[in-house]
Amino acid sequence: MLAKPAKGRNDLVPIGVLAQRTGLAVSAIRYYEDRGLIASIRTSGNQRRFLRSDIRRLSFILIAQRLGLGLAEIEREMASLPHGRTPTVLDWQRISRSLRSEIDGRIQLLTRTRNKLDECIGCGCLSLDRCALYNKEDRAGAAGPGPRFVLD
Amino acid sequence: MLAKPAKGRNDLVPIGVLAQRTGLAVSAIRYYEDRGLIASIRTSGNQRRFLRSDIRRLSFILIAQRLGLGLAEIEREMASLPHGRTPTVLDWQRISRSLRSEIDGRIQLLTRTRNKLDECIGCGCLSLDRCALYNKEDRAGAAGPGPRFVLD
């Protein structure tokens, strides 16, 4: 019994394993599948089986979410990572660079806001017309969409 | 009839004026009133009348939202601004400093994340166990809650 039918070299994993490895809830993974973010095949008993590499796909989703991307955006970004292929280093580099510039943008926005707030601290006007902090020009939300908001 | 009932020195304004001055939708202002963020009195005909100073309260809400605070948090912060009193410069300073540290935190978090991402770009591992980007330690969401998400 050295060459077991694919049990020792376990390529296909059930949903619970994915959940455990990623920290996601099972229901969340099913939801991602519905949304088309990951794919599965079914056993004869209709249970999902995922590729081990989907752990990486999920990791990617989690990371991207941390950066404030919504699932739709992630979906777009993921379109380039073929289902069932482990993302190569090159894939990952391309995407991380794109994420990096996302973060950069957010940091800049926040920094600008902070500077304005500093100007404002001495002022106290709170005038929508004059306040540097609140002008229509660059309303662009320091906040992004997010999964569940953990902040404390 | 020199002393008109408070018409010339228009202290009380209808909801539409608030909306126009703040850029908020009328429905949003009513919603805030329901939530207890601002208060109004009614005319004999059951229409809301707000204090002019509520423009400032609303401004404050808008600014705080931009910084990623949720209405509940804002409510808390506002508890110190008595209804119907124009926030003093001191009120505002205290609060803005508190907001400032909020922003600081967010910037730091993002910056840390960016650094980790940089480390990761050369790595490409995407391993949840090893990846600096994704560890349970400081899961704390680069994203915050937000009103409507405007990003582009």
Next chain:
DNA sequence: CCTTGACCTCAAGTCAGCTTGAGGTTGCAT
């Protein structure tokens, strides 16, 4: 054989922060 736990589907619920709609009233200018 039986239980336990992991799995399945599908519908509905949750939270935040509003908006939309239906149906009705007020207030101000002409």
Next chain:
DNA sequence: ATGCAACCTCAAGCTGACTTGAGGTCAAGG
């Protein structure tokens, strides 16, 4: 006096990202 914009209430809907619940199946160990 009348017209009409601005106001009112209340209920329901929406987006995003899930969770929860009900009701059922599957696989393995004792």
